[in-house]
Amino acid sequence: MKSNLQNLTSRFFAILMTIGLCVSGVSCTDPETTDSTKFAIFYAGVTDIGPSMNFNMSGPTYIGGTPSDFAITRVTLNGEVYDTNCFQIETNTGAISISDTKDLAVGLYALSISCRSNGSFYEFKDIVSVNMMRAIPEGIYVEPNKIKVDFGDIINSESTVELPTAQVTTNGEHISINKYIITNVRKNGELIEKYDFFKISNDGIISITKGKSDITPGKYVLDLKLTTAIVDEEAEEGIFENAVEIDITSQPLSLTYTPNSIKAEENTQNVSTAPTFIGSTDGLVYSIKSTTPQTSMISIEPTTGIITLATDNKLEIGTTCNVSITASNQYGSKDFDNVYTINIVEYIAPISEFNYNDTENIIQATAFEHPVNKIIGGEVTYSFVNLGAQLSDLNIDPTTGTISAKKGNNIPIGEHTITVLAKNNKSELQTSFKLNIQKNPYYFTYIHWGNNLTLSPARNYASQYRVTTKDELSKLSISVADSDIPEGTEVNWAIKESTMGKDETTEMPYAEIDNNGKITFNGGWVNGKVFMLLITATTGKGTPGEITMIVPVFIHCAGAVDGVTVNYTPFVFQVNPRTGGTSASPAISGVEPNLFIADYRRTFNYYNINGPKEHINGQPSKASSFMNKLWNSYYDPKTPNYGQKWPLSYYDDTSSMAKKLGYVDASKNCAITINPNKWQDEKGYANGVMIGQITFVKDGNSKNVSNGNQIFPIAIWFDTKF
Known part of the structure; x- marks a missing residue:
């Protein structure tokens, strides 16, 4: 079922409810409207389409309870409300389809989406962006x-x-x-x-x-x-x-049957599953290469690869028949020896009894396995029956029937009825059981230390504090400003990593955190430098419901360098690596603005937070580090120069600014521009922080900027959810 902008009557009262909440002081753009559960959905970044182009966008990822009852509540074009039927949403999954775009006006469309989760109504304004572009010129x-x-x-x-x-x-x-x-x-x-x-x-x-x-x-x-x-x-x-x-x-590369070994009762038919094939499918045909022992009672469907053992096949009890297959396409043939095995047995029992126990209470978001309680029958395969989308994190082993889910799964809290089909060649039987998911008493989704930059709402920005003197830093004490950690829950706090380091004489770290999450400082001041602390908070330590979150906190020592102060506000630029973007321009004092020139120079350190484990911390010169891979991509197919700043420089290698990872943008008063789809490798997009040295001059001569004064005035925080 699909819903579009003009089919909103059924949601009239729900939308009125949202309006009422806004009037009473609850922000419609903050995804926490009707209860205390933190909930949010996330769609992909900006999607580019053109005239007459149809497009399908998958449903959102989310935190909190499983969403449903999706609807498009508003469409805008370049900020103005726009009436169109071109955008439709699947009410159950949130998948969005775009069609009939021939006459759609060029511009940036924003879609506001509503949904329900755990009985509450939510609206997310302008959460989906679609860039309707003009066609390229002829020629x-x-x-x-x-x-x-x-x-x-x-x-x-x-x-x-x-x-x-x-x-x-x-x-x-x-x-x-x-x-x-x-x-x-x-x-x-x-x-x-x-x-x-x-x-x-x-x-x-x-x-x-x-x-x-x-x-x-x-x-x-x-x-x-x-x-x-x-x-x-x-x-x-x-x-x-x-x-x-x-x-x-490609010629055929791989052919796999699941299961690849089965039992068949004497003189009965058996039909295999379709195989998984890797290779070109152009002109693909399958044939029996051989059977051991040889028999004409085994055949294969040439287009699907499904193997059939004929009824009344005359194979004796105890026979093990290995089947070898030849797969051929336009580019070659390959033999797959002994890829399927049939074992002839005297008797396979029909399924006469099948059940699971109801589960004990399983803690929300924890890993579990739930095996079959009882099965009477032979050669059974198992599958879910009408499993709802909200339970898509459940897995079933087709040969054992064991049902499982991984740690961090999004199965909603509550009681769910799960139905499973057990089947063999003689019979099939369904059974249902109750899956009970209880609230994790240690579950939380965010922590925030606020900021002293009057940035509001604070949760939309990184935790960041600017200090202007050494004394101010030594007196700085930062307490947790906001969190959804359940009240009364014990939290283990730790500083996982600190770019501030520690005192070389006393070996005391310059930043410490106490049992309440309060951060204090006893040194570490450096003029014109942003520092980062990676804080870990763990609840339920040592229990099945243990939850750990890693959160960065940033400090800017805003002292002048050579009489010049450079203050970005915010000084943490949160950017989606898929879409890129541009930061705020800095406030610069102590120099004539038209003579101030800055550029990224060196010491480009990356710190992984929640990205792929293969995104190794370090600078471009560190082998196999994430920055090393980004440098390789920039220079490809040339030999990379890890000591060169070109991938992040505005003034060097200016042949294509779109090729760069990012730069201090002289055309935008030294705002930082990050180009889209550059901060990624084969393992995925960046989810972490890069802090790099910027150098500047006061004489307006860009040729001298590489040897200019050195500052670290801004941190770039990457996350595809920004």
């Missing part, structure tokens, strides 16, 4: 617009085969292209989120990166976002849909 094309390449040449980083490329070009000289971005990639018609194995250079060459383990055979179609200019006209962005098709071909 731009890709040559060639179709590429075919063998998978084996891509996956082997040592291969000497030169991979094909495609060039974005223009018909004539009346059009220039200033910026190239890959904005959407579809594989076999489905949008994919991760596609860093495709690159586009500053001069429009589309290429494939060798050695990427996450690429698989298939047909990929790329959309490009281009910034173009026609002679005597202003530059503008446009989308180039279906710009190029890249067909990654």
Whole structure:
């Protein structure tokens, strides 16, 4: 069932309720409207689409109870309310579809979404952004617009085969292209989120990166976002849909049946599951290579790969029959020996009894396993029956029937009825049991230490405090300002990491935290420098419900350097690495503004918070660190220079600013610009903090900036939820 902007009558009273809450002082944009449970949903970043382009966006991730009853409550275009039926939402999942866009006006659309969770109503204003772009000017094309390449040449980083490329070009000289971005990639018609194995250079060459383990055979179609200019006209962005098709071909690579070994009763039929196949599906056919012992009673469906043992097959009890399969496609054939085994037995009992016990109370968000209590029957496979979307974190082992969930799962609190089907070749039987999830008494979702910069609401900003003297730092005491840690819960506090370090003489750390989460300081002052503390808070330590959260707290020692004070407010720039963005410009004193020039210079330290464990802390020169990988990507295919600042410099290597990770933007009064989709590797997007040295001069000469005065005035905090 879908809901759109013009189908909101049924939610009239729910929306009135939200309005009433706003009037009484509760913010509609704060996702905590009707109860004390902290709840929020998160959609992907800005999505670029073009004229006549249809698009499907998956449902949101969330914290708190499982959401449902989604609706679009408002659509705006460039900030103004806009009436359109082009956006629709699936009420159960929150998935959004965009269609009939031929006449949709160009601009940035924002969708406000409402939903329910644990009986409460929530509205999230402008939570989804869709950038409706104009088409690119006529006369731009890709040559060639179709590429075919063998998978084996891509996956082997040592291969000497030169991979094909495609060039974005223009018909004539009346059009220039200033910026190239890959904005959407579809594989076999489905949008994919991760596609860093495709690159586009500053001069429009589309290429494939060798050695990427996450690429698989298939047909990929790329959309490009281009910034173009026609002679005597202003530059503008446009989308180039279906710009190029890249067909990654492969002979058969892998064939797997699950289960791959079964028992069949004497002279009865058995039908396998369909196999999992990796390789090109063009012209794919399956055939029996051999059976051991040889028999004509086993056949295979050539297009699906399903294996059938015929009734009255005359195979004797005790026979173990190994089946070998040949898979062939347009690019070759491969034999998969002994890929399926059939064991002939005298008797397989029909399923006569099947049940699970109801669970004891399982603590919210903890890992658990729940096995079958009793099963009478042979060769049984298990599957869920009509499992609701809110229970999608449940897993079932198809061969044992054990039901499980991982730590951190989002199964809602309450009693759930779970129905399971047990099946074999003779019979099937369903059973249901009660899954009881109780509230985790240690569960919490946020901690905040506030700020002294009058930034409000404080929870929308990092915990950050600015001090202007050594004495002020030594007297600074920061208590927890807000948290949803259950009242009376014991918390283990610790400083996991501190960039402030400790006193070399006394070995005392410059920052400490007490049993109440209060942070105090006894030194560490450095003029013009931002420090970070990574605080861990653990509740329920040593119990199944143990919860640990890592939260950064930031301190800015706002002393002058060479008479100049540079204050960013906020001095922690929270940015989504998918979409990028630009920080606030700093307040600068002690120098003529038009003579102040700054640039990132060195000491680019990254600190992982909640990102992939492979995102190793450190600077670009540290092998295998996250920053090291980002430098590799920037310089690819050239040899990276880890001592060079080009990936973060405004003034060096200015051939393409879009290629950079980010920079101190001289065109925006020294605000920090972070480019989209740069802070990521094959393991995922950044979720952590980068603090780097910025140098500045007071004479307006950019040639001297690399050797200028040194400051660390801002921290960049990356999280895809920003």
